[in-house]
Amino acid sequence: MYQKTKRILALLAVILILLLYLTTLVLSFFKSERAGELLMISLVATVVIPVLLYLYLWLYRTFRKKKQDC
16 A cells, blocks of 8 residues: 555656646746746746655655664
C-alpha cells in the first residue's frame, strides 16, 4: 500500500511541476502590467516547490528511520 501512495504522490508532484513550467511559458507571452509579476512568481515557484518537496521527503525519511530504530 505504501508504494502505491508514494507513486501517486510522485505523479502529482511531476504534474505540478509541469503545470508550473507551462504557466511560466504562457505568462512570458503576455504584455500586461501584472504579467511581469506573475512571471516572476511562477519562476520562483518553479524552483521553490521542487526544493520544498525534496526537503519534505528527506526529513520524512530521516525521522522515519529514527522512529524505527527506537
